Structures are given as C-alpha cells and as structure tokens.
Amino acid sequence: MAANRVARHALQSMTQAEQHALRVKYPVRRDWEVAEVRSLFEMPLLELVYAGASAHRAYFSPSQVQRCTLLSIKTGGCAEDCSYCSQSSKYKTDVKAEKLMDGADVLEAARNAKASGSTRFCMGAAWRGVSSAGKNQFNRVLDMISEIRAMDMEVCATLGMVNEEQASRLKQAGLTAYNHNIDTSEEYYPKVISTRSFQDRLQTLQAVRSAGLSVCCGGIIGMGETDDDRVSMLHTLATLPAHPESVPINALVANKGTPFEDMKPLEPISLVRMIATARIVMPASMVRLSAGRNSLGSIEQALCFLAGANSIFTGDKLLTTPNVKINEDEALFSMLGLHGKKPFGGEATQAKEWTEKSTVHIPDPERQGLGEDNEKVAARGSATL
Ligand code: SF4
Numbered sequence: 001m002a003a004n005r006v007a008r009h010a011l012q013s014m015t016q017a018e019q020h021a022l023r024v025k026y027p028v029r030r031d032w033e034v035a036e037v038r039s040l041f042e043m044p045l046l047e048l049v050y051a052g053a054s055a056h057r058a059y060f061s062p063s064q065v066q067r068c069t070l071l072s073i074k075t076g077g078c079a080e081d082c083s084y085c086s087q088s089s090k091y092k093t094d095v096k097a098e099k100l101m102d103g104a105d106v107l108e109a110a111r112n113a114k115a116s117g118s119t120r121f122c123m124g125a126a127w128r129g130v131s132s133a134g135k136n137q138f139n140r141v142l143d144m145i146s147e148i149r150a151m152d153m154e155v156c157a158t159l160g161m162v163n164e165e166q167a168s169r170l171k172q173a174g175l176t177a178y179n180h181n182i183d184t185s186e187e188y189y190p191k192v193i194s195t196r197s198f199q200d201r202l203q204t205l206q207a208v209r210s211a212g213l214s215v216c217c218g219g220i221i222g223m224g225e226t227d228d229d230r231v232s233m234l235h236t237l238a239t240l241p242a243h244p245e246s247v248p249i250n251a252l253v254a255n256k257g258t259p260f261e262d263m264k265p266l267e268p269i270s271l272v273r274m275i276a277t278a279r280i281v282m283p284a285s286m287v288r289l290s291a292g293r294n295s296l297g298s299i300e301q302a303l304c305f306l307a308g309a310n311s312i313f314t315g316d317k318l319l320t321t322p323n324v325k326i327n328e329d330e331a332l333f334s335m336l337g338l339h340g341k342k343p344f345g346g347e348a349t350q351a352k353e354w355t356e357k358s359t360v361h362i363p364d365p366e367r368q369g370l371g372e373d374n375e376k377v378a379a380r381g382s383a384t385l
Contacts, residue, residue, distance in 0.1 A: 019057070123145075
C-alpha cells in the first residue's frame with residue numbers, strides 16, 4: 001500500500017523545473033494573432049486536450065475544481081433582448097418578473113451554498129444595468145455583498161452594465177469579481193443582442209478593471225455561430241488589456257419562447273474544444289464549465305476537466321435554467337478524484353498584479369519553494385502580465 005502511495009505521488013507531483021518548462025511553453029501573453037488561436041482551435045482533438053491539460057498543470061493543481069453557486073436575486077422582466085435569455089421582457093417565456101429578493105433569503109442561500117462546498121457565491125440580477133435599477137436596489141445589493149463576503153466566500157455579481165463609480169462601490173462593499181460576458185464574437189454579436197453593443201460590454205469590463213475588481217468574462221456557444229466566431233470570441237478575451245481571471249464557457253440552453261428556442265443541441269465535444277483552447281490562450285485564468293453542463297455525461301465532463309476546466313457551478317439552478325444536482329456532483333468528484341478549491345486561491349491577487357504590470361514574466365524556479373500548490377505560485381504573480 002505504502003509503495004503504491006509513493007508511486008502515485010511520484011507520478012502526480014511535478015518538479016519545479018517541470019512546471020517552469022510548462023510555463024515557458026504556455027506563457028501568459030496578450031499578443032495572440034487570430035490565426036494562432038485558430039490553429040490551436042483546429043488541432044486534432046486529443047492533441048488539443050493534451051496541450052490544454054499541460055497548460056492547466058503549468059498554473060494550477062489539476063485535481064482542484066472550484067465549486068461556485070449562482071443565484072438569481074432579481075429574476076425576469078429585463079429590458080434587454082438577449083436572444084438566448086428567458087428573462088428578457090421581450091419574449092414570452094415561462095419566467096415571470098419578480099422583485100429583488102429579500103436580503104435574509106439571499107444570505108440563507110449563501111450559507112447553504114457554503115455548507116455544500118461552494119467557495120464562491122455569484123448573484124445575478126436581470127437588469128440592464130445598475131443605473132436603471134436605481135439607488136435603493138443597488139444599496140440593497142451592496143449590503144448583501146458585504147454580508148456574504150464576511151462569510152469568507154468569494155462574491156461575484158452580474159448586474160448588467162456598470163460605470164466606474166458603481167464598480168468602485170461594489171469593490172468597497174467587498175465584491176471579489178464582476179461578471180459581464182461578451183457572449184460571442186464581435187461579428188456575430190448583432191445576431192444575438194440589439195439593445196446594447198459589443199462596445200458597451202467592453203466599456204463595462206474596463207470600468208470593472210479600473211475599480212480593481214477581478215473580471216469574470218466569457219461567452220456562450222451553440223447559438224448558431226461559426227467556428228470562426230468561437231475563435232474570434234476567444235481572441236477578444238485573450239487580447240484584453242488583462243486576461244479575465246475567470247472565463248465561463250457556456251453551452252446554449254435553448255429556452256422555450258426565446259428566438260433561439262429551436263437551436264440544434266450542441267455536440268458536447270465542441271465544449272471540450274472551446275475549453276482547451278481557452279485554457280491555452282489564457283492559461284492562468286479559471287476556466288468555468290458553466291451552463292449546459294447538465295446535458296453532459298460524466299465522461300464528457302471528465303474530458304472538460306482534463307482539457308483545463310477548473311470550476312463548475314453547483315446547485316439545482318443556474319439563474320433560471322436547470323443544473324446538475326449536488327449529489328451527482330459529489331459522486332462525480334469522488335469518481336474522478338477531484339477536490340473542491342478553497343476560496344481566494346490566487347485569482348484576486350492575480351487581478352491586482354496583472355493590472356499593475358504589463359510585461360510577460362516567466363517565473364524563476366530558484367525563487368519558488370518546491371511542493372507549493374500551483375495556485376500559490378500563480379498567486380504571487382509568477383506569470384503576470
Ligand atoms: S442575459 Fe441578462 S441582460 Fe440579457 S436579457 Fe437576460 S437578464 Fe437581461
């Protein structure tokens with residue numbers, strides 16, 4: 001038994017020199033050409049997965065997957081017209097407009113999420129933005145953020161568009177990260193949303209970044225876009241002034257009543273390809289396997305983790321769409337030998353350092369203690385922009 005354990009440990013652990021070599025091969029860089037991203041995306045799948053797995057190991061422990069919980073704190077009645085969303089007031093869906101949830105109920109949900117292993121609590125409000133929601137509602141959300149942050153959880157919010165002042169208030173309240181997805185490529189974007197532009201999205205991201213918040217930004221595939229659009233979306237993300245610390249990759253959930261209700265279901269393997277490419281072009285970011293996970297089998301999810309996904313959303317619902325049950329996730333983690341990731345594992349620190357530095361820096365193995373978690377090493381800015 002002991003010999004087995006030693007053999008397993010030898011296979012699992014990576015020397016600093018090996019990790020350094022991987023970081024040299026998969027550096028954090030923002031000067032990607034579209035053609036480079038495309039050539040990665042088009043690699044034979046197993047080679048791409050292998051490369052994604054290698055890039056993953058350069059910065060993270062591959063057996064750690066963060067569990068996040070997403071709660072819709074203000075559902076439905078949204079003024080935007082995102083063609084995939086059942087919360088838009090423009091479409092006739094099963095989702096009814098509700099008021100902002102009571103603070104006590106949100107806190108209870110956060111406590112339950114923490115008790116079931118989540119280390120990040122994300123709150124979503126179906127607003128065009130904080131300005132349209134009004135002062136009173138925003139203040140209530142700020143209070144929720146402060147109280148959840150005091151539970152020692154990472155707190156993320158997605159409230160639509162924000163300006164710099166609003167982002168700063170979110171930061172002061174204790175928010176860890178702000179989610180604002182670009183959704184798709186700039187070229188395909190007008191086919192998805194007409195009520196706000198791609199440029200509006202980038203402006204919100206800039207405001208979030210300027211306030212010193214961590215950025216959570218990704219997109220959705222399976223909305224009728226081409227492979228070129230998928231490449232273009234990843235290229236936009238990977239060439240932002242700093243990589244988003246968190247990159248959610250969603251598969252469309254074709255909601256009844258929305259313009260995209262008849263979209264053909266996505267081939268699960270497309271998610272694997274997207275995740276692996278995202279992992280390689282933004283190697284030190286958390287890559288989140290997000291909506292649509294409940295349509296994947298265990299083996300397909302395992303392939304996503306192998307390709308570089310290191311975060312999932314747990315809980316029965318993802319805003320208004322169904323998600324994988326918590327006990328199924330526990331069984332999956334146990335089967336794959338995965339562990340939940342502790343909160344504040346480096347992402348927030350990276351955000352600070354990445355905004356302060358602008359040159360690619362490859363870590364010096366001499367300065368890093370052997371046996372440290374990859375997250376700790378990354379947290380010290382070992383691959384900073
Ligand atoms: S995705 Fe967000 S902004 Fe778009 S309609 Fe739905 S709730 Fe509104």
